[in-house]
Amino acid sequence: MMNYQQFCERCQHYEYDVSRGILCGLTHEKPSFVDTCPDFMLDPAKEVSPTVESGAWQMPPKTSSDAIWALVLSILSFFCCSIILAPIAISKANTAQDMIAANPNLTGDGMAVAAKILAIISLVLWVLFIIIGLAQR
Numbered sequence: 001m002m003n004y005q006q007f008c009e010r011c012q013h014y015e016y017d018v019s020r021g022i023l024c025g026l027t028h029e030k031p032s033f034v035d036t037c038p039d040f041m042l043d044p045a046k047e048v049s050p051t052v053e054s055g056a057w058q059m060p061p062k063t064s065s066d067a068i069w070a071l072v073l074s075i076l077s078f079f080c081c082s083i084i085l086a087p088i089a090i091s092k093a094n095t096a097q098d099m100i101a102a103n104p105n106l107t108g109d110g111m112a113v114a115a116k117i118l119a120i121i122s123l124v125l126w127v128l129f130i131i132i133g134l135a136q137r
Contacts, residue, residue: 012041060105066096067108070115077119082126086119093119 008014013025024031026039070092077085093112100106 010043011037011039012043013039014043061107062105063111064096064100064106064108066092066099067111067115070096071111071118074115074118074122077122078125082122086123086126089115089119 008022008024008031015023015025015028017023020030022031023029024039031037070089073085073089073092077089093115096108096112096115100109100112
C-alpha cells in the first residue's frame, strides 16, 4: 500500500478526517493515484519539494530490486556456491540495467555494474582455485 502522507500533506487540497484518514479536498475520497496526482497543487505555506514538477506530484526514484539482489548475490558468491550464484547475479544485473534504462523512475545502475564486476571476479577466483587445486594433485 502506498504512503500518501509524505506528499498529500504538502497539497492545497489536503484534508484529514479522524475516522477516514487522509482525504482529497476535491473529491473527499482517499487518494488512489499510483505515480502522479494530476490535481496536486503545492501549498505555498509548506516547504517546496524537489519532486514537484509541472504542478503534478511525481514519485521519487526507486532503486531497482533486481540491482539490489544482483549485488547481494554477487557478494554471497565470494563465500559459497560461486559457480551458481555469480551467473544468477550477472543475469539479475542485466535485467536490472534493462529495467532502469526503460523506466526513468528506477535507479541502481551503479549497483548493477558493481554486481557484474564482483560476480565476474568471483567466477575468476573460483576457476583459479579449481586450477590450483588440480595442479597440487
